[in-house]
Amino acid sequence: MSERIKPLPPLNCLQAFEAAARSLSFTQAATELSLTQSAISRQIKRLEECLGRPLFHRDALGVALTPAGKRYFNLVQRLLRELASGTAALTRSQGSLQLTLASSPTIASMWLTRKLPELQQLYPQLEIRILTTADPRQLDLSEFDLALYYLVPGEMEPSGVQISRIMEQEEVIAVCNAGYLQQAGSITSPQQMLREHTLLELEDYYHDWLTWEDWFEAIAEPYQAPARTLKANSYQLLMQAALAGQGVALGWARLLQPYLQEGTLIQALPHSMPSKGYLCLLEPSHRHPSAATRMFTQWLLPERDN
Template sequence: MSTRDALPPLTCLRAFEAAARHGSFTQAGSELSLTQSAVSRQIKRLEEDLGRPLFERHYDGLRLTPAGEHYFRVVQRLLRELRDETARLRRRGDDRQLTLASSPTIASIWLARQLPDFQRAHPDIEIRILTVEDPHRLDLAEFDLGIYYHVPREVDPPGLTADAIFAQEDVAAVCSPIYLERHGGIADPQDLLNRHTLMVVEDHYHDWLTWELWFQALELDWQPPLHTLRANSFQLLMNATLAGQGVTLGWTRLLAAEIAQGNLVHALPHKIPSRGRLSLLTPQHRHLTEPMRAFREWVLG
């Protein structure tokens, strides 16, 4: 920063924006794949160039100074506009392309079955699907709209608004007819725990509905199951369930086609309302292109 009218380096501005948004150098570093000390150095360099502090350091975290608050709003807006414009140019001016972000499970089980209807109605729109397991890791510049399960009133993915696609949905125990042929019917919940294989998601985001919570919601007696098949991917467990390897918790609207075609059946009659809703995630402050508007109207309608 050799001259007083030179712009600060983009790396400093990105570090400042992330630290101000998180209120933490450590969390900013995690987002930017930098160490906490590297973020601190970037902020110090920016503060020295501006000739004033941007943060007040407190024992319980960071707080923006009045100058920092104003600068944060300006920097955040400019970085957002720069990301959006960069993403638009990278798409080479193809305004008819629509990039949909979703988890691998939703993309393969639900979205892929629904898209032919949309494409028949809008044959001029080209679809690109981006699979990212955790919506909190989405780069807003890389996609137009997202489809994920969203739990209202919990931490929302930053920079996104969520609109429910399903007004309500139930969670039930499901398995394939092949599994029942091999292992016999399931008499009751205790029989499920004592004699059958439960598919268990090893939840790395701590927002997944567990079998224990499902039993508790139904006011049923719980004990650890004797047999489990575990994986950190719901998509993998669902494929194993369809292949007849066990019983899993399934979201009935998401799996409606598999249930209607007889590929999955209810292992028990019990069900509970889902805390989450399959939702359309829309980047805030993004100019809606024609394909984005068309898909929003179609999927929410």
């Protein structure tokens, strides 16, 4: 007979510990799990009593993992991810090819949804689900199969994933709708654009590397505060404003290629700068590729399998 498994801590205590250890915040863990902070504290205290040792140092500045807590966090996180992955695989219907793609709202709406008809024509049996969140570091690795994000190499890269570039030599250009030029007048130079046109500016902590100031510096033009601006903390909203003729925005040339080809957006000036970020494919490192993920990666990155 196989050996009986010894009693384990309650699953809700392990989930509370994993969330609190990952964020080093009982408050954030409570928000993530839709619990109160006191409930998180009780569950972690119960876990510590079960283990017979503290998992956190607590002081006025916050919490930090003890050496034992760090070791246990690595174990619990790995096992919870494997459990979630295995559960998801078993709950999928037999023979189905389900694929959950995570991406930023901008990439999902402006690039991915325009590319998917090509994929679905090639693989009509695929069942696609799209999950959007602006910051890839907030993704739970058990919730998606593949992800698509612009990433700056070496900066703010999410952990636990393999990263492959989809687009090389990406350029950042100034774009607007043709209707905007009919209303506001032509754009003849970078300096004239600053003086006479509305610049669409992104206020976003994650994409703060895509700024007008950087763009002007890269094209060797002096920068000053533009005469008029329209600001938003969502790049998706900013691009919708550009499409609606509200002003001039910065955009990635290859991401916006379909809009440039059909004329819904035009390049306002011939100048461009190399992008600091690249459109990348993220693959969870802990998971074996499914048939659905192999289909997608072979379609998106055919050269990788050659």
